[in-house]
Amino acid sequence: MTNFDLEKIVDTSDEWITLRTGIKERRIAEEDIATSDLAYKAAVIALKEGGLSSDQIDYIIVATATPDMFFPSTACIVQDKLGAKNAGAFDLSAGCSGFIYSLVVGSQMIATGMYEHILVIGAETLSKFMDWTDRNTCVIFGDGAGAVLLGTVEEGKGLISSCMGSDGSGGDMLKLPAGGAKMPATTETLNKRLHYIKMEGREVFKYAVRYMSEAVENALEKCNLTSEDIDILIPHQANLRIIQSIGKRLKLKDDQIYINVDKYGNTSSASIIIALSELVDNGRLKENDIIAMTAFGAGYTWASAVLKW
Numbered sequence: 176m177t178n179f180d181l182e183k184i185v186d187t188s189d190e191w192i193t194l195r196t197g198i199k200e201r202r203i204a205e206e207d208i209a210t211s212d213l214a215y216k217a218a219v220i221a222l223k224e225g226g227l228s229s230d231q232i233d234y235i236i237v238a239t240a241t242p243d244m245f246f247p248s249t250a251c252i253v254q255d256k257l258g259a260k261n262a263g264a265f266d267l268s269a270g271c272s273g274f275i276y277s278l279v280v281g282s283q284m285i286a287t288g289m290y291e292h293i294l295v296i297g298a299e300t301l302s303k304f305m306d307w308t309d310r311n312t313c314v315i316f317g318d319g320a321g322a323v324l325l326g327t328v329e330e331g332k333g334l335i336s337s338c339m340g341s342d343g344s345g346g347d348m349l350k351l352p353a354g355g356a357k358m359p360a361t362t363e364t365l366n367k368r369l370h371y372i373k374m375e376g377r378e379v380f381k382y383a384v385r386y387m388s389e390a391v392e393n394a395l396e397k398c399n400l401t402s403e404d405i406d407i408l409i410p411h412q413a414n415l416r417i418i419q420s421i422g423k424r425l426k427l428k429d430d431q432i433y434i435n436v437d438k439y440g441n442t443s444s445a446s447i448i449i450a451l452s453e454l455v456d457n458g459r460l461k462e463n464d465i466i467a468m469t470a471f472g473a474g475y476t477w478a479s480a481v482l483k484w
Contacts, residue, residue: 176317177189178200186310199438201316213319214253217296219257230258233284233290233292236266237298238266239268240268240473250264270475271443272471275470278295279339279478292325297445306372315374319439319449320445335483341477345382345475349379349475353370383413383471384417384424387470391467409469413441413446418434451468
């Protein structure tokens with residue numbers, strides 16, 4: 176769905192969207208496609224590229240803010256589709272920070288020595304929860320999924336540092352108000368359009384730049400590195416201006432920052448994995464490259480990770 180497509184259904188323009196977000200287009204899942212469907216497709220590709228069969232997976236973690244339903248978990252639905260008979264499965268909800276949260280959780284499960292292979296998936300169908308009359312939100316989000324396989328690597332490689340945080344006082348700034356236990360679905364909640372994503376964009380922007388930058392700095396400090404050591408930064412693809420502001424705060428050059436928000440919009444927990452997959456496919460990553468990832472999302476939550484490729 177391009178910005179020109181959106182011009183036909185909401186009071187907006189390509190110029191307005193591009194100037195404020197950097198987004199030119201986004202992908203929208205078909206009506207009969209659920210989050211688990213995208214997650215499954217990403218998982219199949221990851222397993223094939225990783226050379227593993229589904230019965231070799233010990234755990235499946237799906238990071239998502241848009242699960243198929245409250246229960247069963249989307250991860251369990253994916254587990255069944257994959258035929259991953261030996262895998263435990265659960266969802267992790269941390270908004271747009273969900274992938275990095277899941278990456279850290281999965282890596283620690285392996286670090287204990289109890290598990291060998293963890294499948295981490297970030298998947299979203301945010302379009303299902305969009306108010307297509309609200310130009311402040313419907314122009315931003317897109318649908319997508321990505322998956323990574325975690326396993327043991329040689330000392331000093333893989334995930335070498337991380338930072339995670341939260342501030343629940345910012346919860347009202349980005350939320351989906353109705354449908355849960357606090358506000359179950361009623362005729363009133365439907366009429367008030369409370370089953371759609373609500374966001375205070377200016378407030379989210381301000382805190383996103385601060386916390387994503389600080390999270391990277393904290394993670395780098397933990398492993399005795401600085402921003403000068405970063406070969407590539409993969410930020411959560413929420414907004415081009417947010418990404419550019421983070422780059423300035425970290426004193427990074429343009430070629431140190433990977434950006435694809437123009438093609439996909441904000442795909443929440445899927446955005447970083449989609450970017451990582453593109454970097455791999457494009458041959459951009461070299462052995463021993465230092466990769467920094469950072470994200471900020473509903474909660475508020477934020478997270479960063481430093482990897483040695």
